[in-house]
Amino acid sequence: MKSILFISYFIFLCFVCFFSYLFVDKNLEFLSLLFSGFSSSNRFYTAAIYTGIVIIFFLFYLLFIRFFSNNKLYGKDIKKLIVLTCVVLFFSYPAMLSYDIFNYILTAKVAFFYHENPYIAMPNEFVNDPFLSFTRATNKVALYGPVWIILSGFPHVMGFGNFVLTLFGFKLVVLIFYLLSLLILKRISGNDMVVLLFGLNPLVILETLVSAHNDILMIFLVLFAIYLAKTKKLFYMIIFFTLSFLIKYSTIALLPIFIYIFIKTVRREQLNWSKIYLVSAALMFLVFLVSPIREEMYAWYAMWFLSFVVLQYKNKTLNYLSVSLCFGLLLRYVPFIYLGTYLQPTPAIKEILTFVPTTLFILYYAIKKKI
Amino acid sequence: MIRYYWISLLTLVLFIFFSSVSFAQSDYVLPYPSSMPGSIFYKLNLIKEEILKYWYFGDFGQFHFNLKQSDKYLVEAKTLFEYKQYFLGLNALNKSRVYYNKSYPFLLKARSKGKDERNNLILFESASARHIEILLKMRSEVPEEFTWEPEKSPPTKLYLHKEIENSINDRKT
Numbered sequence: 001m002k003s004i005l006f007i008s009y010f011i012f013l014c015f016v017c018f019f020s021y022l023f024v025d026k027n028l029e030f031l032s033l034l035f036s037g038f039s040s041s042n043r044f045y046t047a048a049i050y051t052g053i054v055i056i057f058f059l060f061y062l063l064f065i066r067f068f069s070n071n072k073l074y075g076k077d078i079k080k081l082i083v084l085t086c087v088v089l090f091f092s093y094p095a096m097l098s099y100d101i102f103n104y105i106l107t108a109k110v111a112f113f114y115h116e117n118p119y120i121a122m123p124n125e126f127v128n129d130p131f132l133s134f135t136r137a138t139n140k141v142a143l144y145g146p147v148w149i150i151l152s153g154f155p156h157v158m159g160f161g162n163f164v165l166t167l168f169g170f171k172l173v174v175l176i177f178y179l180l181s182l183l184i185l186k187r188i189s190g191n192d193m194v195v196l197l198f199g200l201n202p203l204v205i206l207e208t209l210v211s212a213h214n215d216i217l218m219i220f221l222v223l224f225a226i227y228l229a230k231t232k233k234l235f236y237m238i239i240f241f242t243l244s245f246l247i248k249y250s251t252i253a254l255l256p257i258f259i260y261i262f263i264k265t266v267r268r269e270q271l272n273w274s275k276i277y278l279v280s281a282a283l284m285f286l287v288f289l290v291s292p293i294r295e296e297m298y299a300w301y302a303m304w305f306l307s308f309v310v311l312q313y314k315n316k317t318l319n320y321l322s323v324s325l326c327f328g329l330l331l332r333y334v335p336f337i338y339l340g341t342y343l344q345p346t347p348a349i350k351e352i353l354t355f356v357p358t359t360l361f362i363l364y365y366a367i368k369k370k371i
Numbered sequence: 372m373i374r375y376y377w378i379s380l381l382t383l384v385l386f387i388f389f390s391s392v393s394f395a396q397s398d399y400v401l402p403y404p405s406s407m408p409g410s411i412f413y414k415l416n417l418i419k420e421e422i423l424k425y426w427y428f429g430d431f432g433q434f435h436f437n438l439k440q441s442d443k444y445l446v447e448a449k450t451l452f453e454y455k456q457y458f459l460g461l462n463a464l465n466k467s468r469v470y471y472n473k474s475y476p477f478l479l480k481a482r483s484k485g486k487d488e489r490n491n492l493i494l495f496e497s498a499s500a501r502h503i504e505i506l507l508k509m510r511s512e513v514p515e516e517f518t519w520e521p522e523k524s525p526p527t528k529l530y531l532h533k534e535i536e537n538s539i540n541d542r543k544t
Contacts (some may be wrong), residue, residue, distance in 0.1 A: 114486060116429030125431055127487035 001073065009060055009081065013088040016053055020093040020210060022046065027133040030163040034093075040340065047338035054330045057202035058323070064200055068193060075192035082182065082199050086175055089209040094171060097333050098211045098300070102135040105166055107142045108152035113161075118142035118149060129198040131163070145246035147221075148214055175213040178204075181307070188227050189311055197310040197319060203326035207300035215300050218247035219307045222254060226280075229261045230273070237261070250304055253283045274312065281308035281318075297349075297354065299329035317365065324361035328354040399494075399501035401442050405449040408459050430481035434491055437474035438498055442468045445502055449509055455519045457529050468538050471502070501540045506542070510535045 021039040024031050035262035039046045064081065067073040094101045106129070110118040114126060123129065124138040132138055142149060156174050160167025180197045186192070198204060208216045221244035228237040237258065245252040257280050264271050291297050302325065307321045335349040336342065406412035407428035420440065425438035451460030475495060478488045513531045520526040 114431075115428065117427060117432045120427055120435060121429060121431045125490060127489060 001076065004069075005063070005067070006080070006084070010088065011082055012056060012060065012355065013085060016057075016210070017088055017092040019049060019053065020096040023096040024093055025095065026132045027131070028095075029133070031093075034094065039337070043338050043340055047334050050332070051334055052336055054202065054327065057205070057330075061200055061202055061323070064196060065193075067197055074272075075195075078192050078196045084193070085205055086179065086209060089205065090168075090171055090175055092210045094167065094210060094212045096205065096210055098213070098254070098298075099134075099136045100214075101170055101212045102131065102169065102216065103137060103143075104148075104152055104170055105136065105151065105156070105163075106117060106131050106135050106137075106208045107144075107188070108156035108166075110142075111149055112153050112156045118330045128187070144214065144248055147243050147246040148217065148248065151217065153248075160302040171212045172213065173248075174208055174216055177217045177220045181216055181223060185307070185310065186228050189224065189313070191313060194310050194315045197313055199306060201306065201310075201323070202324060203299060203302055203330055204306065206330065207303065211300065212304075213300040215248060215303050218244050218251055220223055220305055221247065222251045223307060225258065226276075229258070232265055234262055234265055250287045250301075253287045254280055257283065277308050277311040281305045281312065284308060297329075297332075299326075299332055302326055302329050320363075321358065321361060325354075328357040331357070372441070377503075384459065399497040401446050401501060402439075403444050404431045405443060407450065408462075430477045430484065430486065431488075431491060434474050434477035434481070434495075436516075437470045437477065438495065441470035441474060441502070442498065443467075444470065445505060449505055452490065452509055452513050457531060460513075461529055461531065461534055462536060464538060467502075468541055471538075472541055502542045503539055506535050506539045510539075 021034050022036055024035045026032075026037060026040075028035070052127050056250060064073060064078075068078065072288045103123075104210070106123045107118045109131065110116050110121055114121070116125075119141050122139055122141055123135065124132060126132070129160070149319055151173065155166055155169030158169040163263070178199075182195050185198055188194075200339050221240050225240040225244060230236075241251070241254070241258050257276060257301050261271065261276065282305075284307075288297070288301045288304055293299050302322070306322055308324070309318055312318055331353040332350045334353060335346040339346050406416055406490045406499070417478050423436060427433055448460045448463035448467060451457075451463055478491055478495065481488045508531055513535070515530075515532040517529045517531055519529050
């Protein structure tokens, strides 16, 4: 049974990897051999297949949770599943759902190739740069923190000026931090369920291992700060927390938590870690909720609170609630894949799709508990 | 009688022709005047300026930094001249000139490194045109010379028109 599960999951991952290449941009001359135009010329089928992928991904996820709870899967099986996911999806095309990776690459190029300050020089100032033809939002200066800019120098250098190498260099950095995050979650909780809940969550997988969003670096650093707080290394805690919000700023919302931890530890008072995780999850959820003020509620922002929610692994309701939200968030991509426009009705459908699964779950829960 | 008619007509034609000659209007937007010399914020701004010099690294960064500073000091000079603070105004005008002259070489440097500087060159030309507009207006509003008499040192003659013209010539070249 277990081997069937593993094999079917492997085949499914391979299909996801193959499917991602249907989104190769026609302007991306570096991968022109792989351009099919399928996603733009067969919008209905692409949207349908993507929806199918999301549903199957979540079915596997729920199956893994069930099997693990029933002792049919163990810690080592979870590790195998994670390694399998990493190996297959590392080779996926990252701009299937978001083009952010191109911005990472171009911003790194502004800093380390053109030797310009990416907070001042916009990528579109480098008129003849070949990356401009497939990169979106080139009229913006760097959006991320300086720690990310510095770290992005590694894949940039490792790429030796080759676009494909650089692209996969960025994916490798994200993959390493994904694994480090799982390692630190295991260290913090001492429980494989936490690793499963976070590491095999389809949203985390798609947004990290496929789309290569840098949020995972911020998450690792903040989790590592929590781990250092637990081991009472307050100086390093401050350093890593600072590094974390200098990746993408949103973890600054956890500043009150870290001040609280600092004061309590200095006073040698007991800390209720369960409550700390819960409040951290609530704060990060708050930041997630207000994110549309800046731009919109992007699916990968869910990782911000999810990394703390999973530490409350005994709270099944909270975890299933976040799973339903993750499902809705991944469905946000469907309207654009189908309609090919960011204009109405795409935003309206996106909002509906995001909250329908959560609303249904709340209704189901209310009926079940006879509230 | 006819002679007078032709002279009047010629005068009118020449007046219409020459009065219609004007410098091209630039869309380039200059900043608001910031704090002025004598204020504590002015000193803080000078420190900020020193720090920003390093923040704006890179050829395009340095180009933008120098042009922004040139804009800032030009506006400062204009404001000070309006308040008849000719000595301080002249200082600001000279700072604007120094920064202006520093900005263009960074575009040349960028070009020599293979960076496409065309967009920034357009920006630079537009800024130059706007600077000239402001300087011409400034020249028409200030006296040609001004004797500045400080309390503890001998009087100094400030050649305002000459300095403004030098600034205009820099922008034209």
